[in-house]
Amino acid sequence: xxxxxxxTEMTATEGAIVQxxxxxxxxxxxxxxxxxxxxxxxxxxxxxxxxxxxxxxxxFSSFLSRSKGYSYLLLKELQMKDSASxxxxxxxxxxxxxxxxxxxxxxxx
Amino acid sequence: xxxITQAPTSQILAAGRRMTLRCxxxxxxxxxxxxxxxxxxxxxxxxxxxxAGTTGKGEVPDGYSxxxxxxxxxxxxxxxxxxxxxxxYFCASSEAxxxxxxxxxxxxxxxx
Numbered sequence: 001x002x003x004x005x006x007x008t009e010m011t012a013t014e015g016a017i018v019q020x021x022x023x024x025x026x027x028x029x030x031x032x033x034x035x036x037x038x039x040x041x042x043x044x045x046x047x048x049x050x051x052x053x054x055x056x057x058x059x060f061s062s063f064l065s066r067s068k069g070y071s072y073l074l075l076k077e078l079q080m081k082d083s084a085s086x087x088x089x090x091x092x093x094x095x096x097x098x099x100x101x102x103x104x105x106x107x108x109x
Numbered sequence: 110x111x112x113i114t115q116a117p118t119s120q121i122l123a124a125g126r127r128m129t130l131r132c133x134x135x136x137x138x139x140x141x142x143x144x145x146x147x148x149x150x151x152x153x154x155x156x157x158x159x160x161a162g163t164t165g166k167g168e169v170p171d172g173y174s175x176x177x178x179x180x181x182x183x184x185x186x187x188x189x190x191x192x193x194x195x196x197x198y199f200c201a202s203s204e205a206x207x208x209x210x211x212x213x214x215x216x217x218x219x220x221x
Contacts, residue, residue, distance in 0.1 A: 004151065030207065042199060042212040043152070087152070095206045096167065099151030 002026045004100035006088050011106045012078055020073045020086050020103045028093020034062050034073045035087040037102065043087055046073070075105075083107045112136065113213035115200050121219045122190050130185040130216050132200030140203045141183040142210060143167075143175060145196040152199065158183055159206045190220040 003025045012018040024032070031050040035043035049055055049064035049071060061074040073086055085102040092098055113134045122128050134141065139160045144152040154167030158177040172194060174186045183202075187194055197217050201210040 033209065042214050045209050045211065048209060089152075091207070096154060096157070097152075097210065099153070101149060101151045 002090075002092065002098045004088055004090060004098055006086075006100040006103045008101070009104045009106065011108060012075075014078055014080060014107055014109050016078050017074065017076050018078060018105065020075070020088075020105065022071045022073070022088035022100060024069050024071070024088070024090045024098075024100075026090045026092045026098055029066060030091040030093065030095055032062075032064055032071050033089045033091070033097065034060075034071075035089065037085045037087055039084070046086075078107050080107050080109070113200055113202055113211060115198075115213040115216050117216060118214070119217040119219075121221065122187075124191055124220055125189050128187045128190055128218070130187075130198055130200075130218070132183045132185070132213055133181050134183075134200075134202045134213075135181065136202060136204075136211070137180060138202035138204050138211075139180070140206045140208070140210075141177065142201040142203075143173070143183070143185045144199045144201065145169065145194075146199060146215075147196050155185065155198075157206075190218075192220045194218065195220045 006022045034046040037043040047062040054063045059076045087102045088100040089097045116131045142157045143155040156175040158164045161180045200213040203210045
């Protein structure tokens with residue numbers, strides 16, 4: 001079966017750095033996506049990785065290792081507004097997104 | 110309109126009733142999707158459409174139907190609602206099936 005694993009919840013301090021991990025087992029791979037979802041709102045796109053390596057976009061970076069079935073989202077200089085759930089999703093061989101359950105990130109002052 | 114809109118925002122429905130959730134996008138995206146989101150579970154694909162006039166079944170299609178008569182609209186119908194269909198429903202679209210998906214604001218549905 002297809003599976004996406006990510007931690008259920010993480011806590012970090014304002015101004016710090018946090019890394020949210022995602023491991024996957026899917027039938028085929030056509031890219032990995034990270035989305036941010038604030039409570040009661042829709043998911044919004046953060047990043048896309050299809051090749052191994054690090055993609056940097058401002059305070060957010062995303063890393064992919066296809067051989068290990070592993071990705072992480074790195075958030076720097078954390079702000080209170082970064083409190084949200086972070087969703088990892090893999091596009092499988094049928095070009096359908098398989099979603100993890102999400103990691104709820106709590107930022108403390 | 111900018112992006113994707115969904116209606117209604119929320120709805121309480123008696124079991125056995127028929128309900129249509131509406132989704133409209135103004136981005137001229139070819140592909141559209143319906144997901145449900147339940148606590149502790151990832152988003153699950155109900156139905157999708159890669160282009161106007163075509164639809165396909167996702168992971169959890171039972172009890173739901175869709176149509177795609179034109180590019181902009183992708184309604185989701187529950188023919189006879191059951192309590193297990195209580196969920197938050199998100200519509201999404203992408204330029205093509207291989208591209209990034211963008212989400213509507215969601216519909217919170219409660220079936221009693």
